[in-house]
Amino acid sequence: MRVYGVVGWKNAGKTGLMERLVTEITGRGFSVSTVKHAHHSFDVDHPGKDSFRHREAGASQVLLASRNRIALMHELRGAPEPSLEELLSQLAPVDLVLVEGYKRDAHPKIEAHRAVTGNPLISPDDPTIRAVASDTELLLDLPIFDLDDTAAIADFILAEVEL
Structure with missing residues (x-):
């Protein structure tokens, strides 16, 4: 299963980017599922x-x-939180799974970054981050995208996962 992540600090634009990526990539004819860590x-x-x-x-x-959707709720009742790998194994096959969060896992990721948050970049200390999507100019040895350039970010991710 092809997996790609979106990480960043709180209010960095992760959820908005995820939403736009799902729309963009499914609009290109690929099936996409998402995993969100809380x-x-x-x-x-x-x-x-x-x-x-x-x-x-x-x-x-x-x-x-119902005829429109199925929701399975699993109460952990004190059991350890399942790993991302365990959760991914429960998903139906799709072309791409986009993961929001799970920044410590080993899958490839793009970092969402907004200057207004004042948070430092995660990417300098994380080799799994392959690019940064930001609302400000950055000097990094990684590809940098405008946070709102969804098509270019989708192109990058799809190339990375060979779709």
């Missing part, structure tokens, strides 16, 4: 709904299905 507890369910009540009652997994 550093905090999150919920895709709502109190009072049947699936929420199933989880609260102690179910390890709750599969919610």
Whole structure:
């Protein structure tokens, strides 16, 4: 499975870039799935709904299905967080999986960077970062893209994964 990541500090533009890349790459006829890492507890369910009540009652997994979508929720209940590799193995085959976060994993990545955040670049200390998408001029020994040049970033990623 071809995997490419988007990393960066908070408010660097990762999610917007991911959204634009999915639109751009699927518009070119490729199938894309995404994985998003959250550093905090999150919920895709709502109190009072049947699936929420199933989880609260102690179910390890709750599969919610309709003719439009399927959602599988897995409660870890103290078990370790699954690795990115384990999560990827659960996805249906696609042309490309775009991963937001998981900056410490070994897959190739592009760093999203916005000057206004004041955060340093991650790329100088991370050889898995192959390029930077930024809203400011940078001097690096890596390809640098305008953060809003989605087509050029998509071209780069697709070339990197040989699609």
